[in-house]
Amino acid sequence: MADSQDRTSELADRLRAVRDRLEGAVAQAGRPPGSVDLMVVTKFFPAEDVARLISLGERTFGESREPEASRKVAALREADPDGPTAEASFDMIGGVQSKKAKTVARWARGVQSVDRRKVLDQLVRGAQESLDDGSRTQPLGIHLQVSLDGDPERGGVVESELPALAEIVAQQDAVRLDGVMVIAPLHGDTAHWMGEAARIAQALRANYPEARGLSAGMSGDLEVAVAHGATCVRVGTAILGSRPILSQ
Numbered sequence: 001m002a003d004s005q006d007r008t009s010e011l012a013d014r015l016r017a018v019r020d021r022l023e024g025a026v027a028q029a030g031r032p033p034g035s036v037d038l039m040v041v042t043k044f045f046p047a048e049d050v051a052r053l054i055s056l057g058e059r060t061f062g063e064s065r066e067p068e069a070s071r072k073v074a075a076l077r078e079a080d081p082d083g084p085t086a087e088a089s090f091d092m093i094g095g096v097q098s099k100k101a102k103t104v105a106r107w108a109r110g111v112q113s114v115d116r117r118k119v120l121d122q123l124v125r126g127a128q129e130s131l132d133d134g135s136r137t138q139p140l141g142i143h144l145q146v147s148l149d150g151d152p153e154r155g156g157v158v159e160s161e162l163p164a165l166a167e168i169v170a171q172q173d174a175v176r177l178d179g180v181m182v183i184a185p186l187h188g189d190t191a192h193w194m195g196e197a198a199r200i201a202q203a204l205r206a207n208y209p210e211a212r213g214l215s216a217g218m219s220g221d222l223e224v225a226v227a228h229g230a231t232c233v234r235v236g237t238a239i240l241g242s243r244p245i246l247s248q
């Protein structure tokens with residue numbers, strides 16, 4: 001029990017530090033308090049850590065691997081069917097294989113890593129099935145992941161391919177176009193990349209006003225992302241610590 005308490009207080013301290021950084025960045029950018037969502041990225045960490053974070057008041061989580069994410073979300077919801085876990089939402093932020101897209105559409109509030117037609121089609125199908133059988137009540141939110149430098153390693157569509165994917169999302173009732181997600185390349189100037197992300201998100205919004213989201217910024221670069229208009233930052237390491245290598 002002592003270890004568990006230690007872990008909870010460690011998470012509480014790190015969470016407070018990240019929330020302070022985020023608030024500072026929002027103020028520095030002259031943006032309204034609370035205008036940027038914090039998504040806690042819990043990939044590779046056990047359901048117990050997510051439960052601790054829920055007990056600390058967090059409600060927005062990002063996961064990146066299926067089927068681990070499915071199992072983790074199911075375990076959390078089963079353990080706390082009527083408590084605060086019901087208010088927690090989980091988004092998929094990692095690459096999705098098309099054969100696993102349907103199960104993702106069952107547990108995820110949204111998917112931020114959509115960058116291929118084939119995966120999108122399966123997510124639409126899965127979301128529609130889940131709406132039909134009542135396992136979800138809201139359309140599946142979609143952030144289209146954009147590659148800022150064309151490197152396929154991190155995923156994402158290049159800017160020129162964004163409009164075609166956006167139009168498919170906009171035409172389907174089972175999904176909702178929420179915006180753009182980026183991972184800033186490690187090379188070059190982060191501020192330059194975040195500026196590019198902001199420009200691309202703005203261009204998408206001009207055609208699809210509902211696509212308000214710009215998910216950008218992680219442990220290392222959340223301040224730069226907030227300065228460039230991010231609406232959601234995705235933070236893992238700064239809250240949970242370094243990712244364990246073997247256990248999920």
Ligand SMILES: *Cc1c(COP(=O)(O)O)cnc(C)c1O
Pocket residue numbers: 041043064093094183218219220234235236237238
């Ligand atoms: C792991 C991950 C994060 C979190 O990154 P940290 O550097 O650990 O904060 C954010 N976004 C995506 C897409 C990720 O896969």
